[in-house]
Amino acid sequence: MTMRDNWRLYLEDLESPNLYIDWGFYFLISSCLQRRLWTSQGINAIYPNLFMLLVGPPACGKSRLISMISDILQDKELLVMSKDKKQTAPLFPYAADSITAEALSQYLARECTKIFTLEDGTDYVHASCTMLVEELGVFLKKRTEDTVNMLNQLYDARNYRYYTKKQGKDNVQNVCVSLVAGTTPSFIRECFNENLISQGFTSRFVVVYQEQPRFLRQFTGFEDKHMKARAALVQHIKKLSKRCGPIPMSKKCAAYHKERYESGSYINNRINSSPKLDMYYARKNIHLQKLALAMQMGKSAESTEIELKSFKEAEKFIAETEIFMHLSYDLTGRNVIHEFTRKLADYVQNSDGVSHKRLWLDWHSDLKKDELEAALEFLLQTDQIVAAKEGGKLVYLPKSR
Secondary structure, three states, rough: OOOOHHHHOEEEEEEEHHHHHHHHHHHHHHHOOOOOOEEEEEEEEEOOOEEEEEEEOOOOOOHHHHHHHHHHOOOOEEEEEEOOOOOOOOOEEOOOOOOOHHHEEEEEEEEEEEEEOOOOEEEEEEEEEEEEEHHHHHOOOOOOOHHHHHHHHHHHHOOOEEEEEEEEEEOOOOOOEEEEEEOOOOHHHHOOOHHHOOHHHOOOEEEEOOOOOOOOOOOOOHHHHHHHHHHHHHHHHHHHHOOOOOOOOOOHHHHHHHHHOOHHHHOOOOOOOHHHHHHHHHHHHHHHHHHHHHHHHHOOOOOOOOOHHHHHHHHHHHHHHHOOOHHHOOOOOOOOOHHHHHHHHHHHHHOOOHHHHHHHHHHOOOOHHHHHHHHHHHHOOOEEEEEEEEEEEEEEEEEOO
16 A cells, blocks of 8 residues: 555545645655755756645635644654753644744744754755645735745745844745645635736645535544554654655656656646646746655655656646646636536547547537637546547547547
8 A cells, every 4th residue: 555545545534625635645745855855957956845725615625634734743753852852842843824924934943943964974954844824814814925925935945034123133044844725716816916826926836726525524533444544654754754865856757857848848738728827837847846756755765766657647646736726716716627527528438439520519519619628638638538540530539448
């Protein structure tokens, strides 16, 4: 059983949507890698920290998932002695959603800064922290501009300076902050102006949009099988905590990524054509490498390189997320692609093969042409259908055929 399978088993009774569940696992792994592991593109280091935004209506399972991530980070197996040796402290420091920019800078400098001794005997200093924000509206309330500026800097995992009138200057070396937050589309529409959406802030987030919980189930507690799955996860995380150093791509993976990146594939071959996501796609290459690193280390704590298989899995998984991503910013609050994608998949699955022309004739009253193309691209990217040429014509076929 893989670690992701253990995570899924542990949360099998959680109502949160499947997409939330899986992103929760990769966020947990990436936050536990801190700034101790990294991959690279050329001479630039890519650190694993993710900014993840769970978007959906109330009671969709956002807060519950975030609380489960928090619960793992607070496990008794993941506690160490505090710097003053008087009490225990989390091995992976985390901050609540009520923290201010000033308090966070002080927390990073005084509680999160750690020294890791590498195999060659040199000391590696980093200040890593996980932010768990169940409601983004509470976190940003009355201090949006300062907080956004701070988060933009912290995402880049560099040295951080913060000035206060009372405390003076905080200099924090090698900062790495991971952030998961939940919110509703209505909050984004009310509080995120065009500048935030189209420029630096929102492009740093992987936005995971879902409309409803996967089921309605009264939670009655964890069984033995759930606790065993949790224990396996905690032991995996403990192994990760002992790792420090670069995790390069394998030769095959590096060659594949180089070709995709230099051809402009990540910017130009878009599943979602919404202009709201232009800046996200400009930064997609970074998101993808962070996710691939988390996927690889989620499979094995002993991994020494990112395998091509993991990278392709990251491409597929992020594609599943992108198709609905812009609904978070959509002023109408709904998108026809989301509504008809499943119906379109069923339509093709129940056929012996259907031509592109036939699809357009049957679906033109429900979807615009670019919406149909986006839905088909999503189904192809996620391996729900396949495309082939028959008699010189493009035909879409059921996956099992």
